[in-house]
Amino acid sequence: MTAGATAQPAPGVATRPPSGLAHRIDRLLLPLYTLGVVSYLALPVLVMILFSFNDPTGRANLNFRHFSIDAWLDPFGRPGLEEAVFNSLWVAFGATVISTILGTLIALALVRYGFRGRGATNMLIFLPMSTPEVVLGASLLTMFVSTTNLPFIPQGVLFPLNIRTILIAHVMFCISYVVVTVKARLQNFPRHLEEAAMDLGANEWTTFWKVTFPLILPGVVAAALLAFSLSIDDYVITSLTSGQTDTFPIYIYGASLRGIPVQVNVIGTIIFASAVLLVVISTLWQRRQSFRDFSSTRQVE
Amino acid sequence: MIQRVPRGAIPYLLLLPGIGWLVLFYLYPALQLFLVSLWTGNITQGYQQTWNFGIYAEGFNEYWPWIVRSAAYGGLATLLAFLLGYPLAYTIAFKGGRYKNVLLFLVIAPFFTSFLLRTISWKIILADNGLVLGPLKQLGIIPQDFQFLATPVAVIAGITYNLLPFMTLPLYVALEKVDFRLLEAARDLYAGPWRPGGAIVGAIGGGILAFLAALVVEINPLLPVAVAAVVGALIGRYLISESFVRITFPLSLPGVFAGSLLTFIPAVGDFVNADLLGNVRTQMIGNVIEARFLKITDYPMASALSFILMAAIIIGVLIYARILGTEELTGGRA
Numbered sequence: 035m036t037a038g039a040t041a042q043p044a045p046g047v048a049t050r051p052p053s054g055l056a057h058r059i060d061r062l063l064l065p066l067y068t069l070g071v072v073s074y075l076a077l078p079v080l081v082m083i084l085f086s087f088n089d090p091t092g093r094a095n096l097n098f099r100h101f102s103i104d105a106w107l108d109p110f111g112r113p114g115l116e117e118a119v120f121n122s123l124w125v126a127f128g129a130t131v132i133s134t135i136l137g138t139l140i141a142l143a144l145v146r147y148g149f150r151g152r153g154a155t156n157m158l159i160f161l162p163m164s165t166p167e168v169v170l171g172a173s174l175l176t177m178f179v180s181t182t183n184l185p186f187i188p189q190g191v192l193f194p195l196n197i198r199t200i201l202i203a204h205v206m207f208c209i210s211y212v213v214v215t216v217k218a219r220l221q222n223f224p225r226h227l228e229e230a231a232m233d234l235g236a237n238e239w240t241t242f243w244k245v246t247f248p249l250i251l252p253g254v255v256a257a258a259l260l261a262f263s264l265s266i267d268d269y270v271i272t273s274l275t276s277g278q279t280d281t282f283p284i285y286i287y288g289a290s291l292r293g294i295p296v297q298v299n300v301i302g303t304i305i306f307a308s309a310v311l312l313v314v315i316s317t318l319w320q321r322r323q324s325f326r327d328f329s330s331t332r333q334v335e
Numbered sequence: 336m337i338q339r340v341p342r343g344a345i346p347y348l349l350l351l352p353g354i355g356w357l358v359l360f361y362l363y364p365a366l367q368l369f370l371v372s373l374w375t376g377n378i379t380q381g382y383q384q385t386w387n388f389g390i391y392a393e394g395f396n397e398y399w400p401w402i403v404r405s406a407a408y409g410g411l412a413t414l415l416a417f418l419l420g421y422p423l424a425y426t427i428a429f430k431g432g433r434y435k436n437v438l439l440f441l442v443i444a445p446f447f448t449s450f451l452l453r454t455i456s457w458k459i460i461l462a463d464n465g466l467v468l469g470p471l472k473q474l475g476i477i478p479q480d481f482q483f484l485a486t487p488v489a490v491i492a493g494i495t496y497n498l499l500p501f502m503t504l505p506l507y508v509a510l511e512k513v514d515f516r517l518l519e520a521a522r523d524l525y526a527g528p529w530r531p532g533g534a535i536v537g538a539i540g541g542g543i544l545a546f547l548a549a550l551v552v553e554i555n556p557l558l559p560v561a562v563a564a565v566v567g568a569l570i571g572r573y574l575i576s577e578s579f580v581r582i583t584f585p586l587s588l589p590g591v592f593a594g595s596l597l598t599f600i601p602a603v604g605d606f607v608n609a610d611l612l613g614n615v616r617t618q619m620i621g622n623v624i625e626a627r628f629l630k631i632t633d634y635p636m637a638s639a640l641s642f643i644l645m646a647a648i649i650i651g652v653l654i655y656a657r658i659l660g661t662e663e664l665t666g667g668r669a
Binding site: 063064065067068071072074075076077078079081082085135136137139140142143146147148149155158159161162163164165166167168169170172173174175176177179180202203205206209210213263266267269270273274282283286287290294298299302305306309310313317 | 343345346347349350352353354356357358360361362363364365367368370371419422423425426427430436438440441442444445446447448449450451452453454455456457459460466496499500574596600601603604605606607611621624625628629634637638641642644645648649652
């Protein structure tokens with residue numbers, strides 16, 4: 035759609051005639067500025083990675099002493115750390131699967147069908163995103179502590195607070211983000227392809243799996259990645275709904291009072307590297323996908 | 336199997352599980368939050384539902400400094416993120432060329448790290464004798480007892496850092512859609528630099544920003560305001576063009592709207608930055624809520640404060656949406 039506009043080099047907004055100082059500022063200042071902000075954004079991550087190779091004297095990993103790969107050889111060498119990391123992964127995986135399915139269904143309903151109550155539905159999707167995390171966690175906590183025995187819910191699902199209540203909370207705050215992401219992808223959906231499939235005798239079920247789903251899959255994958263990264267990084271909501279269960283962010287926060295062990299930096303670095311790798315792979319895959327779409331439409335023409 | 340279902344029911348079937356989850360674990364807990372705020376009692380002796388509405392007046396009276404501080408820190412962080420993020424988004428959208436995606440990736444990538452670890456990294460970088468202040472102190476450039484951590488500036492800077500991409504990305508999305516042909520047309524119609532206007536806007540903007548910053552750091556605002564006004568005027572004079580004021584900026588307003596909301600809402604409710612980078616005097620309402628729930632287990636007051644925070648933000652957002660007239664965020668246009 036905007037390909038024509040973006041493909042050609044930007045004519046620039048230097049609408050004034052290229053005159054001396056102003057022009058030079060314009061040419062130099064913005065790139066320099068961008069470089070500065072990007073370094074500012076990256077600096078803490080680089081420090082985190084650097085300090086994962088530290089050999090600290092005491093408990094606190096605050097000053098760089100010697101280069102060492104001890105922590106890398108034994109990333110779980112702290113009591114409770116391994117459990118916290120696997121709790122985080124388990125919750126993030128579960129929350130991603132559940133919220134991606136539920137959110138995609140909502141997005142499909144919102145974009146593909148007209149129905150009464152659409153406004154209210156949009157509102158309900160929007161509200162959790164405009165509520166501060168501390169309030170989301172707080173309201174779940176008040177519900178969990180005051181519903182020890184509801185008739186329809188089996189004992190132990192909502193209370194005591196444990197990994198299950200964390201999962202419930204994470205699914206809740208991920209759903210809205212999934213809906214928004216998938217909806218964006220559905221907005222320019224080529225409806226004629228579905229109609230063609232129906233004309234050729236496919237029923238709705240087949241049409242969905244053979245035509246609709248492959249087309250929205252990149253959006254669903256993007257939404258799942260977003261949900262996973264939101265869940266694995268969440269501290270605020272988790273702290274209010276976790277009880278005694280540790281997740282990786284809870285562990286970090288607890289450790290930050292006594293001094294962060296080097297192993298935390300190692301695991302932080304591993305998570306960072308995997309996330310970067312995943313996003314690069316999914317981007318390349320989507321690019322290939324869109325290239326394939328493009329070339330197939332060309333052949334049709 | 337799907338054909339047997341009447342067509343009109345399909346959307347509701349699709350909605351049911353997800354909306355059910357949100358009703359059960361968002362709406363219902365919000366109601367429960369309100370009910371708990373009207374409890375009386377304590378955790379050892381048990382609570383009763385006493386409909387004690389007085390707790391809201393009590394909450395305002397006791398905690399208004401925290402509420403005001405949260406709004407001020409959140410507002411300043413949003414403003415700073417906007418000032419930092421706009422030129423960044425602008426550069427990527429207009430001058431990015433073939434590096435556009437790489438630049439976007441560089442903006443987002445740091446946020447694949449846990450925000451706690453990033454905030455703790457800042458703590459290491461800015462420690463009293465750390466990577467930055469240590470050398471400066473040894474060279475005698477700043478006094479020995481100079482502190483950056485445990486100040487309001489550190490908290491605001493931390494919030495700004497953590498939320499910058501939430502501001503930058505919506506701005507980028509809006510700026511990327513601006514049609515270059517409009518800007519070419521403006522040039523053909525003799526749009527030039529916006530000299531006097533740019534200088535005035537820059538001076539006023541810089542002045543206000545310096546004044547607010549001086550208030551927060553509690554120093555005499557005169558000198559910083561003067562310096563910032565001059566710098567702002569120079570930047571405004573050279574960088575702001577007529578076509579930017581009349582075309583680019585108005586077209587980017589939906590991004591400004593979305594970005595400022597996505598930044599302000601988490602900023603107001605934040606307590607992690609205040610906890611890790613601040614001290615007792617920089618605590619925000621989120622700190623109070625968290626402590627009241629988890630450490631003091633004063634559920635009614637904690638719930639009342641949470642409810643005030645939620646209601647204030649949702650009402651504020653709805654008014655803001657009405658004023659700016661964009662329904663993009665609530666999905667009204669879909």
